[in-house]
Amino acid sequence: MAKEKGRKLIAQNKKARHDYHIIDTYEAGLVLTGTEVKSLRQGRASLVDGFVQFTDHEAWLHNVHVPEYSQGTWTNHSARRKRKLLLHREEIDKLEAKAQETGHTIVPLSLYFKDGRAKIEIALAKGKKEYDKRQTLREKQDRREAERAMAAVRRRQRA
Known part of the structure; x- marks a missing residue:
């Protein structure tokens, strides 16, 4: 085995x-x-x-x-x-x-x-602290939105 x-x-x-x-x-x-x-x-x-x-x-x-x-x-x-x-x-x-x-x-x-x-x-x-948690969440959402925008630009360039 x-x-x-x-x-x-x-x-x-x-x-x-x-x-x-x-x-x-x-x-x-x-x-x-x-x-x-x-x-x-x-x-x-x-x-x-x-x-x-x-x-x-x-x-x-x-x-x-x-x-x-x-x-x-x-x-x-x-x-x-x-x-x-x-x-x-x-x-x-x-x-x-x-x-x-x-x-x-x-x-x-x-x-x-x-x-x-x-x-x-x-x-x-x-x-x-509570404000640290909110800030972390906001940074995560901002990063996600930026990645989505970059992916959309790449898709337009390929088409």
Whole structure:
């Protein structure tokens, strides 16, 4: 049996990029049970309310919803249990120090399989104010309108 290669996306947290300024991103492994892995392989998970907290110099992922495995028995996992993140000691120390600063938090951005192993992309982030969110949305709309106008000009030139 050939081992799977590449990156297979399971879940993304698009709301995080809207609500936070992303400062730095990290890739972390996850400590999972068998039924969690099977549930993730079915492509089911939600990162919306997720966050990372530090306890005894270890990183823990909270509030990430991995639904129970449908064929699971009494060994099934609870959907919102806290999961340990696997990071290098220097990364944990750096993130823990930065997370202590006012306004900073660590949020999950995406959950995926990389070469058959479950990984999560986490980000050190700073909360956006309401006017920042509006400005970001306005810039996105302006960029989209400019691209549409350029595409229309190109179509007229070809015709």
